[in-house]
Amino acid sequence: METVRSTERYDLLVGGEHVPPTDGTYVETVDPATGDPVAEVAVAGESDVDRAVGAAREAFPDWRDTDPAVRGRTLFRVAERIRDHADELAAIETRDQGKPLSQARSDVLSAARYFEYYAGAADKLEGTSVPVGTGQVDFTVREPYGVSAQITPWNFPGNLFARGVAPALAAGNTAVVKPAPTTPLSSYRLAELCVDAGVPASAVNVVSGGGETGAALTGHEGVDTITFTGSVATGQRVMQAAAERVTPVTLELGGKNPAIVYPDADLDEAVAWIDRGIFTNAGQVCSAADRAIVHEDRYEAFVERIVERAESYELGPGEADPDMGPLNSEEHFERVLDYVEVGVTEGATVATGGEALERDGYFVEPTVLTDVDNGMRVAQEEIFGPVLTVIPYGDDEDPVALGNDVAYGLVAGVFTDDVRRAHRAAQRLEAGNVYVNKWFGDTNQTPFGGYKQSGIGREKGLEALDSYLQTKNVAVNLESGSGGDLPGA
Ligand code: NAD
Numbered sequence: 001m002e003t004v005r006s007t008e009r010y011d012l013l014v015g016g017e018h019v020p021p022t023d024g025t026y027v028e029t030v031d032p033a034t035g036d037p038v039a040e041v042a043v044a045g046e047s048d049v050d051r052a053v054g055a056a057r058e059a060f061p062d063w064r065d066t067d068p069a070v071r072g073r074t075l076f077r078v079a080e081r082i083r084d085h086a087d088e089l090a091a092i093e094t095r096d097q098g099k100p101l102s103q104a105r106s107d108v109l110s111a112a113r114y115f116e117y118y119a120g121a122a123d124k125l126e127g128t129s130v131p132v133g134t135g136q137v138d139f140t141v142r143e144p145y146g147v148s149a150q151i152t153p154w155n156f157p158g159n160l161f162a163r164g165v166a167p168a169l170a171a172g173n174t175a176v177v178k179p180a181p182t183t184p185l186s187s188y189r190l191a192e193l194c195v196d197a198g199v200p201a202s203a204v205n206v207v208s209g210g211g212e213t214g215a216a217l218t219g220h221e222g223v224d225t226i227t228f229t230g231s232v233a234t235g236q237r238v239m240q241a242a243a244e245r246v247t248p249v250t251l252e253l254g255g256k257n258p259a260i261v262y263p264d265a266d267l268d269e270a271v272a273w274i275d276r277g278i279f280t281n282a283g284q285v286c287s288a289a290d291r292a293i294v295h296e297d298r299y300e301a302f303v304e305r306i307v308e309r310a311e312s313y314e315l316g317p318g319e320a321d322p323d324m325g326p327l328n329s330e331e332h333f334e335r336v337l338d339y340v341e342v343g344v345t346e347g348a349t350v351a352t353g354g355e356a357l358e359r360d361g362y363f364v365e366p367t368v369l370t371d372v373d374n375g376m377r378v379a380q381e382e383i384f385g386p387v388l389t390v391i392p393y394g395d396d397e398d399p400v401a402l403g404n405d406v407a408y409g410l411v412a413g414v415f416t417d418d419v420r421r422a423h424r425a426a427q428r429l430e431a432g433n434v435y436v437n438k439w440f441g442d443t444n445q446t447p448f449g450g451y452k453q454s455g456i457g458r459e460k461g462l463e464a465l466d467s468y469l470q471t472k473n474v475a476v477n478l479e480s481g482s483g484g485d486l487p488g489a
Contacts, residue, residue: 016201409451
């Protein structure tokens with residue numbers, strides 16, 4: 001497939017063709033490190049979304065009926081293409097999203113892993129046989145839904161494309177992807193590589209645009225299942241749209257994740273993990289270590305060491321592979337700085353950071369807010385930036401209860417050398433993922449998703465396939481004659 005463009009204008013990808021939007025609308029995306037324009041990207045209207053869904057519907061029966069071993073081999077080739085183009089994809093992601101090049105590269109390699117992992121699953125999507133007695137053969141088959149709508153946010157654009165598209169295709173669905181308006185470029189390139197590797201051209205379509213494009217997709221009658229990753233507020237709207245036609249949804253929403261540091265924790269290790277957990281991708285991570293809940297005996301030492309680390313960060317354009325890049329957009333940059341002010345007004349102390357860098361682009365210093373009470377907005381609301389809130393607790397308080405006292409339930413971490421204490425905390429923490437003595441413990445193979453307002457369903461691992469398969473039970477009568485017992489007899 002032709003991938004070299006003479007301009008930085010990105011059209012929609014429908015049925016394997018780059019097509020302009022019907023009404024000719026394009027928006028400019030910018031380099032978050034400078035604010036300079038990067039590309040003009042098509043905004044899909046309702047009729048464009050209709051075309052993309054139509055293409056995916058048309059491709060569905062053939063892809064569903066493709067020998068699963070062939071589907072698997074095709075997905076494996078996609079993984080190889082991604083690995084072969086890792087440098088190019090990482091450069092695209094860094095320019096569009098702003099993250100340091102090495103982090104973008106890691107996202108890209110993890111995207112390849114999704115395709116490898118689900119390639120291996122494509123021919124193992126087995127049903128079960130149900131022992132209902134000698135008069136009937138009874139078994140289940142697992143069938144794809146049809147067209148999978150994939151709506152992604154701007155923090156891990158290419159990686160989340162792969163997280164959803166790979167299992168959707170492995171299970172025999174086709175896809176229409178709507179990336180976030182500020183970061184669509186890697187999704188276009190990844191979709192091209194899918195087609196290049198042999199995925200039928202109409203089986204992966206990309207329609208860029210904002211909320212209206214997303215709403216046109218979730219409201220389209222040709223969509224059979226929806227995978228949404230983004231904020232709680234938008235997730236609620238997606239769920240309402242899905243309710244109209246009882247379309248299944250998988251929602252991967254936000255987090256406000258507790259990292260509990262017990263008095264017996266190895267403090268250097270805890271600080272190192274939490275530092276990485278909050279400042280990776282400038283804190284624009286749903287599973288960030290947002291809230292350090294630290295025993296009062298270790299509080300001072302913890303703050304001293306995390307501040308020291310935060311102050312050692314080098315910030316700069318992602319292309320130079322600094323420790324931290326800019327925030328993704330001006331709007332988000334303003335939002336994060338507003339949150340620092342909210343924290344100060346609420347009585348928190350800025351132990352370090354809290355300011356924008358005096359340069360172009362959307363850079364915010366790594367920030368540590370101390371003297372935080374769990375009831376404050378900065379402890380309850382997702383900031384989604386490089387802002388750690390540190391909450392002390394005493395012997396008469398239960399840190400797990402404090403950790404759970406929030407509307408979210410995505411991930412949680414505990415740092416302790418006491419194995420019983422770790423397991424007891426893991427049992428009681430209300431989160432889809434619990435890390436013990438580390439952060440970001442999930443891999444492509446482990447199920448990932450939220451309790452409470454952090455979402456519905458699971459991504460990653462074999463469990464993700466449940467979002468892309470429906471179960472059919474087949475009952476075959478072995479006895480002659482008609483009628484017979486009622487089910488309750
Ligand atoms: P967002 O909710 O603003 O947007 C997400 C996507 O939804 C974008 O593509 C957007 O254009 C689209 N959208 C907006 N309105 C829509 C509508 N009415 N119908 C359909 N689609 C619509 O989120 P964001 O600001 O892009 O991303 C940040 C959020 O994503 C954070 O809350 C973060 O925690 C969450 N997130 C969660 C995970 C996870 O796996 N749980 C991963 C990454 C990000």
